[in-house]
Amino acid sequence: MPDLPTKTLTTVQDALLAWFKEESRALPWRTTRDPYAIMVSEVMLQQTQVDRVIPVYLAFLKQFPTFHNLADAPAADVIRAWAGMGYNRRAMNLQRAAAQVTELYEGVLPSDLKALRGLPGVGEYTAAALACFALGQEVAVIDTNVCRVLGRVFYGPEGAPEKELANVAAQALPDGEAWSWNQALMDLGATVCTSRRPTCLLCPVRSDCQAAGAFLATNGAVAESRGPYKTKPEKFEGSSRYYRGRVVDHLRGLAVGESCDLPTLGTVVKPDYISGDQPWLLDLLQGLQRDGLIAMRGEGSIVTVTLPL
DNA sequence: AATACGGGGAT
DNA sequence: ATCCCAGTATT
Incomplete structure (x- = not known):
């Protein structure tokens, strides 16, 4: 300084x-002392504005009231509950973090900054925020x-x-x-x-x-x-992010247990989809699968896609 | 140090 | 059309 x-x-x-x-x-996460609720809010607030978080946060806590509830829920339910938030990987990281808290720390959010930092999806900011807002520590x-x-x-x-x-x-x-x-x-x-x-x-x-x-x-x-940004922001429509979002959003709309084949999925997310686009689609799906956001079954031309169990 | 990762709201 | 948002993980 x-x-x-x-x-x-x-x-x-x-x-x-x-x-x-x-x-x-007046924000809902300011009137609770529950470390779990605070953690849900902090992850949701990563790169997502307050106004958009509030309704999803309230519904999410109602559906998954504790670390244990979240850890035990089907991933598909968690992804559905994340609808409208963007950055869907955060939902999976949050669930993995909940599992880690229940399995490694007996369901109690660790008070150690280093342990917090070790939870999936918890970086430098969120670790400090949890230490201060959820655990009452005097940290910036x-x-x-x-x-x-x-x-x-x-x-x-x-x-x-x-x-x-x-x-x-x-x-x-x-x-x-x-x-x-x-x-x-x-x-x-x-x-x-x-x-x-x-x-x-x-x-x-x-x-x-x-x-x-x-x-x-x-x-x-x-x-x-x-100054302007060093690198031009890529345009959203037509980007990989855009299509990833559309895939997950379509799968959210399917009934539990219902799956979607490749040509159907391709056509839904990309109106001018042709069979030659299948390698592109598979590549996109592979990325989503790696992030734990979808599950794929089958081989070759009979691959089907769902939200993960 | 850059880049991927969503998507809606503000300007 | 561009910038911005209670960032994190990967390269």
């Missing part, structure tokens, strides 16, 4: 915590919001150098307030200090922010200087 007067840091901490007390979003979490907010406040419009972030986040953490502080940073990032169009006029820390002046001067517009 750049040389920052302790007084400034304290001011920022107090202002943001006070703001959070008044303006925090670093997600895209925290990264942006801290970067702007303490460095400026361009944000913080990548390698300094962990250090900054750790130093900024107020004693005994990790839960509120982390939640507050994410709320501010999601609602005020947004990526495209920060509304500094509504920000509780604008008077101590290294970026607010520049943003206010340009009427809230973020400078182009952050």
